[in-house]
Amino acid sequence: MATIAEPEQSFSVLPEMPADVFTAPLKRPDHVGEDWLEPKQTEYSAQEDAIWDDLFARQMDVLPGRAASAFIEGLEKLDLGKGGVPDFAQMSEELDRLTGWSVVPVPMLIPDHVFFWHLANRRFPAGNFIRTRETFDYIQEPDVFHDVFGHVPMLTDPTFADYMQEYGKAGWKAMRYNRLKALGALYWYTVEFGLILENDEVRAYGAGILSGPTEARFAVEATSPNRIMLNVDRVMRTDYVISDLQPTYFVIESFEDLYRQTVERDFDRLYRSLPPSFTYANSAVIDVDHVVNRGTQEYLLRGGRGSNADPV
Numbered sequence: 001m002a003t004i005a006e007p008e009q010s011f012s013v014l015p016e017m018p019a020d021v022f023t024a025p026l027k028r029p030d031h032v033g034e035d036w037l038e039p040k041q042t043e044y045s046a047q048e049d050a051i052w053d054d055l056f057a058r059q060m061d062v063l064p065g066r067a068a069s070a071f072i073e074g075l076e077k078l079d080l081g082k083g084g085v086p087d088f089a090q091m092s093e094e095l096d097r098l099t100g101w102s103v104v105p106v107p108m109l110i111p112d113h114v115f116f117w118h119l120a121n122r123r124f125p126a127g128n129f130i131r132t133r134e135t136f137d138y139i140q141e142p143d144v145f146h147d148v149f150g151h152v153p154m155l156t157d158p159t160f161a162d163y164m165q166e167y168g169k170a171g172w173k174a175m176r177y178n179r180l181k182a183l184g185a186l187y188w189y190t191v192e193f194g195l196i197l198e199n200d201e202v203r204a205y206g207a208g209i210l211s212g213p214t215e216a217r218f219a220v221e222a223t224s225p226n227r228i229m230l231n232v233d234r235v236m237r238t239d240y241v242i243s244d245l246q247p248t249y250f251v252i253e254s255f256e257d258l259y260r261q262t263v264e265r266d267f268d269r270l271y272r273s274l275p276p277s278f279t280y281a282n283s284a285v286i287d288v289d290h291v292v293n294r295g296t297q298e299y300l301l302r303g304g305r306g307s308n309a310d311p312v
């Protein structure tokens with residue numbers, strides 16, 4: 001059966017990228033190799049550790065009752081609140097014991113194909129640097145707080161951990177079909193901004209939601225956004241917003257359901273039928289949708305970020 005990934009592809013070494021694949025040109029710093037890994041994790045100053053602690057405390061005011069239980073359990077299993085930026089080696093040892101994953105430091109956003117390769121090997125690349133007090137509320141590039149606090153707890157869930165690995169393998173197939181944009185939408189609406197049903201209530205498991213206080217409230221409770229049950233085919237045709245709150249969130253029933261929906265799909269067929277650009281606007285509700293809440297889109301209609309609109 002054709003699936004999400006190339007069955008014959010080996011990821012033991014970084015595979016050669018097909019020559020006709022377009023990827024964003026990123027300048028590799030001189031001190032990192034082809035794998036983009038930092039030789040070691042940064043040593044953080046006391047001020048930087050305090051930034052982690054303050055970000056951690058702020059999120060913990062907001063997340064109980066809003067974050068998925070798998071996330072909260074992951075935070076506890078890895079003891080991420082013990083003070084200061086976590087030590088990657090120590091955290092990886094525990095994570096390896098739980099699900100066979102590790103966390104590796106990278107200097108900045110890394111090229112897609114290298115990112116996919118690390119995921120395919122159950123390595124999660126995390127930004128080495130931490131934001132400053134000046135950029136405490138919003139940063140464009142994911143830092144160690146977003147990457148470790150937001151993403152790593154979910155990697156303690158065995159099914160979600162498998163999904164992430166499959167996603168990495170799937171990236172190589174998407175590149176060959178030149179459909180990275182579509183696969184990127186799946187990442188966005190699950191790994192970054194995913195919601196899950198727990199006892200009929202939505203909870204967040206996406207790192208983009210969990211690493212910021214405003215979106216954590218907005219995604220779970222606000223009346224503006226749509227909340228729609230995840231359908232992989234539909235999500236991969238849907239545009240998304242990078243630098244503002246999402247007009248639509250997609251909801252899964254369980255991580256098993258997410259895993260099954262992706263791994264059992266014939267991605268070759270899907271990529272052949274997907275147009276190169278998105279079909280649906282990020283606020284659209286379409287006929288096939290199973291809608292949990294239809295949003296008012298008030299926040300978006302009032303102008304979103306930069307307009308002083310309340311995230312209601």
Ligand SMILES: [Fe+2]
Binds near residue numbers: 146147150151192208
């Ligand atoms: Fe992220």
